[in-house]
Amino acid sequence: MEFTQLIDGRSETSETSFDVINPATGKVFAKSPNASKAQLDAAVAAARRAFSSWRSLSFAERRDYLQRFGQAFKGYIEELIPLLVREQGKPLAAARSELSYTPLQIERLCALEVPTEVLRDNAQGRVELRYRPLGVVGIITPWNVPISIAVGRITQALYTGNTAIQKPSPYTPLTTLKMGEIARDIFPPGVLNILSGGDDLGPWMTAHPGIDKISFTGSVATGKKVLASASSNLKRVTLELGGNDAAIVLEDVDPAKIASEIFWAAFANCGQICLAIKRLYVHDNIYEPFCEALASLARSVKVGDGLDPEVQIGPVQNRMQYEKVLDFLEDTKRAGARILAGGHALDGPGYFIAPTIVADIKEGTRLVDEEPFGPILPVIRYNDVEDVIRRANDTRYGLGASVWTNDVKKGAAIAARLEAGTTSVNQHNLPDPHIPFGGAKESGLGREYSSLGLKSYMEAQVINIPAAQPQGMK
């Protein structure tokens, strides 16, 4: 299968390419084009040319283009499922659900509106607050949920009248490139460009003077580099970064009833979700049965190649991440924690790690203090609610958090005190296009989704109109 980039409405290969590895086998199975600086410059020039006519379309006209794209994409979902599984590693059902979300996500985002606001309309005059598109948006995305993250950002950028250049992670570029091939026949040339590259392409984009905004989704460390680089021409920046989400389980719950939901909120996508539970605080009175319920789930799930329909958890997505998670594991063992399930890599050529439940561990270890982003969950004991709130908040991360209890009112009061962008009761929510999503503290800057997200792809403009023409100004 050949993979091409989308530049100025044309499919383009590149002079060089790089290998794409299937994490379930550890073997190269395809090659991706490797964009040159000249190709980025061409894409930026095309996006700038396309901007003036694209911005002058109405929201309804742009919605129509996006919906046509969503419908066309629908026709390719079955073909793309095995490709997404092979490059990303996730199980078939998860790939199907990620890809099927594309038309729905477009539909829901394009149901939002950004109306002009009238701030004043009286004898003094009329003051309007309008929102104008910014220009060219650079969209940089990670490897864990490559399609739905890209589609969310592309839709918000295009719907609000911007043109865009999107760059997938070099670990998972292929399904995104195929998406570009579908988009080629729908959008006017230059409106959407999709480029795939190695380590240089992201920094070229963030420093490019022809790009007006960067929407970046990835790790905290890279997010800080993006922010520094984007300051060269004061690009607008949205950063959706890593998390180390705490979930607090109060003593009034029945472990048997909620263990499965908590387990999947931590281990779906092999633990590689920004908004996964990564620190689980469980009250002392139910600690042992809760740990045992989680461990028995961890021992029973089927881990393997996502192409096997029975598989529930696939491999870690890439070798670097796999080694990082194994390092966390070694550190955890050195700290003397109790490994209740898993705790080791699985045999085979792929990047498989047994789902791991760790008990008797606390703050001060890497597993609790940092984001592992893999199939390993620390279960931390606590006795006192005030103490656990303090410990949950004692971090530079702030993406999500949750409280699990039979007393929803009490749960909501605790959730409101947790320092994170999204805090929930009896769920650990995933983004919804109508609800703002983003991180507090070092988990991000700004919000995606909802009208708040749409406005982040726009510049606010105040228009002052006098009530009547002053004398002598005819």
Ligand code: NAD
């Ligand atoms: P990463 O930061 O390594 O890479 C993300 C993207 O940035 C990739 O496309 C990469 O090629 C590019 N990149 C790398 N260096 C760059 C640079 N100097 N300048 C510009 N771009 C550069 O992250 P990852 O390992 O792909 O993804 C995992 C991380 O993403 C985790 O921390 C996870 O929590 C986070 N994440 C956050 C969200 C969210 O919405 N908050 C969603 C998904 C993933």
